[in-house]
Amino acid sequence: MTDTFDVDVTRDLDGPVEAAWAAWSTPEGLRAWWGPGPFTCPAAEVDLRVGGRALLAMRAPAEYGGGDQxxxxxxxxVEPVRRIEYTYRFSxxxxxxxxPPMDDVPAEGHHEVEITGLGDGRSRIHMVEHGxxxxxxxDMSQQGLEACLDKMAGYVAGGQG
Structure with missing residues (x-):
């Protein structure tokens, strides 16, 4: 068996689990946070159910060459308002x-998302990306995911979710 390195990120959110879930389950929510830092998400479709699919574009700013990935x-x-698992593919x-854009990035990655309530209207996102x-x-993917979840935290805290 080949050794793999997993991304593992946890982010506490100033919003309830329902708002965190909306960030994952709606095109508006996904567009708000998908893409680290100055990257944006100009297109997002989501059918959040077992057997469903999301299709997303992450747009690089001009200083990174522009273009959509x-x-x-x-x-x-899919366990509503609690857990999501999915297979990630570049498309x-x-x-x-x-x-994939780099040789050591998997063609298919298994990703896990867990949402838990912390009380007082707060929640926690825990994500693991395998492969x-x-x-x-x-490390590069972890930095990107941490920046994405920072954006998600802002979206949820702003009452958008």
């Missing part, structure tokens, strides 16, 4: 799988 999330487990705008084949690829 598409991905699909094929949902394998084109039609959802057709494409090769990176180098620490460098894992």
């Amino acid at each position: 598409w991905s699909t999330w094929d949902f394998t487990l 084109d705008a039609d959802g057709v799988p494409q090769a 990176y084949t180098s620490a460098a690829a894992r």
